[in-house]
Amino acid sequence: MLTQEEINKKMEEWPKHYDPKSIELKWQKIWLSQEFWEKVFRFKDEDTQSPTFVIDTPPPFTSGELHMGHAYWVSIADTIARFKRLQGYNVLLPQGWDTQGLPTELKVQYKLGIPKDNRELFLKKCIEWTEDMIKRMKEAMIRLGYRPEWERFEYRTYEEKYRRVIQKSLLQMFENGLIEMKEGPVYWCPKCETALAQSEVGYLEKEGILAYIRFPLKDGGDIIIATTRPELLGATQAVAVHPEDERYKNLIGKTVIVPVFNKEVKIIADKSVEKEFGTGAVMISTYGDPQDIKWQLMYNLPVTELLDEKGRMKNTNGLLDGLKVTEARKKMVEILKQQGYLVKVENIKHNVLSHTERSDCLSPIEFLTKKQIYIKTLPFKSQLLEEYKKMKFIPSRMSHYLEDWINSLEWDWNISRQRVYGTPLPFWYCDSGHLVPAKEEQLPVDPTKASPPVDKCPKCGLTLKPVTDVADVWIDSSVTVIYLTGFYTDKNRFSRTFPASLRLQGTDIIRTWLFYTFFRTLMLTGNIPFKEVLINGQVLGPDGTRMSKSKGNVVNPLDRVDEFGADAIRLTLLDARIGDDFPFKWETVKAKKLLLQKLWNAGRLSYPFIGKKKFEKPITLNVIDKWILAEHKRFIEKAISAYDNYDFYTVLESLYSYFWETIADEYLELIKHRLFEEDQSALYTLQRIFRDLLVILHPLAPHITEEMYSRLFGDKMSILLERIPDVSDIKEDPEILKLGEYIKKATSAIRTLKIQNQLSIISIINIKLVGPKEFIEKIKTVENDIKKTLKIESIEYQEGDEIKAELLSIVKK
Structure with a gap:
């Protein structure tokens, strides 16, 4: 029988207070060691027996700041990877960096003062900025316990090996007739001076005006139209009314005079006109909004361009030329007032189409007529609407966001960007708009520096020019699955890892990263890119609203990580239903640290009795041990099922009721006297449930469980070399x-x-x-x-x- 003195001496080996900082930094260093990478974290290409599990993680844009949204998916990805390793899977957990984008260009251009015209210096500074941002974000990820395979599956979208895959995918799509150059209206950001894709724009509420303007009828009388864009008056090609609007039925087909510009246009009828907006009569200008484009194509109307690439007015007979849009709007209102055409002006708040995606810009966009390179998407809408059903969405309701986006597509994908820091489009072109692709052996290629594969255009014999535009950033990040699984480079790996097991991402990039990866992979491989799609919700500020610097409710995950620990932060982030938005509060993190302290205390109490010892199951178990094993079986089976469904909330919920309320508060107290007596039933049961508990909790709280496992057991170099507990031998006994x-x-x-x-x-x-x-x-x-x-x-x-x-x-x- 053990004495209290012996127990106390043994307990001195285990610190009384759980110190997360020292423990976490210790294990993060160990996990990054060569030995741990080779034995624990490496995806083993040579392993043909174990099932594979490939996670397509988001390659975050390299902003340098690891915000709470990053911390959330990092915690999810790491938790899933660790659990799958414990299940015996050969896990491929990558980490990429989406490096090429407007935010970096804008920082280099305006913050560092490097002009884009100095192309080589500009690119050099973009890469330096990118690498500095990656360093900061990577350190923060590691501090949260995230352990992807940095050694082989860390990638940057600007690197040659990744760029080769991007460009080869474009050549394949061109060969399949999916890529073309054509001229037409494009979404254009005057601030960033580049074309945009439909997915990069969205509506933002802004203050504006609604100007009521009198248009004289050629035959006498007038019609009042209301517009938010009076500066585009000179590009008016028609006035539209609803065919069933009794106010205007007798005017359909008549001619009106465009004020100020004295241009004659027709009044047409179209059901798309909103009778309730303004006066129910609208001017069709080229181009004020997407509806104008539809009308221009439908009625074959002329096109008048009034804006240049910097968002300045032109072709207004000197009235507004050179003015920015907002200035031109004010001046046009003054002119209309002076000439007697202005009826009234209302100040309004309305939705304005703006540059919203992956940009600090948020400026209103315009429509310019440009020759651009497109990937055909519209012909495949029906196919996409069928194929997406083969992917399992978690939660299932999130699939509707993708379906709605596919249904809403109205334009093919414009992939040309008038930028510098991006993947060069591997094409040359002639003045007739024919594209000539690079040869595969030229990849990665910059057409501005390389010679075309042929001297003249094979179709028309005209001289070839390099495409100077670079690719949309989603062209880069939409081949993550293609790159990771080795579609072009490693057929053996591809056969074992494709489709990827799981895609992780937030709701905010369903219409971009998810859609484009799905579309491109389907076009390139003929198959869906991944079997399951896990869509997490948004982490909100403590006030329950979306985090925003302007609101002052942004929480940095590392602000108090040394105080509470990464494990407590992870438990807080994962204590929510997948797909739900939830507020982040440090009070919750503090409560999670108390849970971990309780676990630490239980381990310290148990250590003198079971530490580094091995107990065989006795022939007869004490009835209390039978009870706790029955509870243990219920907990383990429920936790495994929850993990399998990415339901971390249920794992944590069960942990509280099982560990805190049952093990810590009841069972440990009930068996103390038997532990002193070295009762084999109690010792065996305690050792078994503690080992299982640490293994089950490890994916969620990896640092404390590694430390406690090494102290209590340590028969393997890492708890990750254990396997998910098997409780099939425990009998279910209701009594x-x-x-x-x-x-x-x-x-x-x-x-x-x-x-x-x-x-x-x-x-x-x-x-x-x-x-x-x-x-x-x-x-x-x-x-x-x-x-x-x-x-x-x-x-x-x-x-x-x-x-x-x-x-x-x-x-x-």
């Missing part, structure tokens, strides 16, 4: 579980009794237990354990409907 419920009710009643009588927990008393007959019968089987645990000398029993304890006397010692 044993019912006994456990009665034990908890009895001990609760006795503790309450001591508190009510202002007695310490170590006070020795005589009591009466009241309860139903079945309760009394079952409690009698564990009476000795209850008496030793709660310092009771004798127990009398009395049948009754309500379970309670009554004080008979206090024993004086």
Whole structure:
């Protein structure tokens, strides 16, 4: 039998207080070691027996700041990868960096003052900026316990090996007739001076005006139109009204005079006109918004361009030329007022199409007529709407966002960007608009520096010119699955890893990263890119609204990581249903640290008895141990099922009820006396449930579980070399579980009794237990354990409907 002195001496080897900073930094360094990479974290190409699990993680844009959204998916990705390793999977967990984009160009251009005209210096500074941002973000990821395979599957979209895959995919799509150059209206950002794709624009509420303008009818009279874009008056090609609008039926087909510019246009009828907006009569200008483009194509209207690439007015007969849009709007209102055409002006708030995606810009966009390179998407809408159903969405409701986006597509994908820091489009072109692709052996290629593969255009014989535009950033990031699985480079790996097992991402990039990866992979491989798509919600500020610097509610995940620990932050982030938005509060992190401290305390209490020892299962188990094993079986099976469904919330919820309320508060107290007696049933059971508990908790809280595993067991170099617990040998016995419920009710009643009588927990008393007959019968089987645990000398029993304890006397010692 162990003495208290022996126990105390042993417990000195285990620090009383859990210090997350020292433990986490220790294990993060160990995990990054060569030995751990080779034995634990490496995707083993040579392993043809184990099932593979490939996670397509988001390559974040290199902003340099790891915000809470990053921390959330980093925690999800790492948790899933660790769990799958414990299940015996050969896991490929990559980490890429989406390096080429407007935000970096804007920082280099305006913050560093490097002009884009100095192309080589500009690109050099973009890469330097990118690498500095990556360094900062990577350090933050590692501090949160994230462990992808940095050694082989860290990639940057500007690197030659990745760029080769991007360009080869474009050549393949060109060969399949999916890429063409054509002229037409494009989304254009005057601030960034580049074309945009439909997915990069969105509506933002802005303040504006609604100008009511009198258009004279050629035959006499007038019609009042209301417009938010009076500066585009000179590009008016028609006035449209609803065919069923009684106010204007008699005017359909008549001619009106465009004020100021004295241009004659027709009044046409179209059902797209909103009768309730303004006056119900609108001017069709080329181009004020996407609806103008539809009307121009539908009615074959002329095109008048009034804006240049910098968003300045032109072709207005000198009236507005050279003015920015907002200035031109004000001046046109003044001109209309002076000439008697302005009826009134209303100040309004309205939705303005703006440059919203992956940009600090947020400026209103315009429509310019440009010759651009497109990937055909519209012909495949019906195919996409069928194929996406083959991917399992978690939660299932998120699939509708992708379906809605596919249904809303109105334009082919414009992939040309008038920028510098991007993947060169591997084409040359002639003045007739024919594209000539690079040869595969030229890749990666910059057409501005390389010679075309042929001297003249094969179709028309005209001189070839290099395409100077670079690719849309989503062209880069939409081949992540193609790159990781080795579609072009490693057929053996591709056969074992494609489709990828899982795509992780947020709701905000469903219409971009998810759609473009899905579309491109389907076109290139003929198959869906991944089997499952996990869509996480947004992490909100403590006030329950979306985090925003302007609101002052942004929380940096590293602000208090040394105080509370990365594990506590991870538990906080993962304690929500996947797909739901939730607020992040440090108070919650503090509570999670208390849970981990409770786990640490339980490990410290158990260490003297089970640390680095091996106990075989005895022939006969104590009834209390049978009960806790039955509870253990329920917890383990529920947790494994939850993990399999990426339901981390349920794992944590079960952990509280099983570990805190049952193991820590009840079981450990009940078996202390048997541990001192070196009871083999108690020692075996405690060791088994603790090993299983650490393994199950490890994916969520990897640092503390590695540390406790190494202290308590340590028979493997990492807990990740363990396997998910097998509880199939534990029998399900409803009677044993019912006994456990009665034990908890009895001990609760006795503790309450001591508190009510202002007695310490170590006070020795005589009591009466009241309860139903079945309760009394079952409690009698564990009476000795209850008496030793709660310092009771004798127990009398009395049948009754309500379970309670009554004080008979206090024993004086």
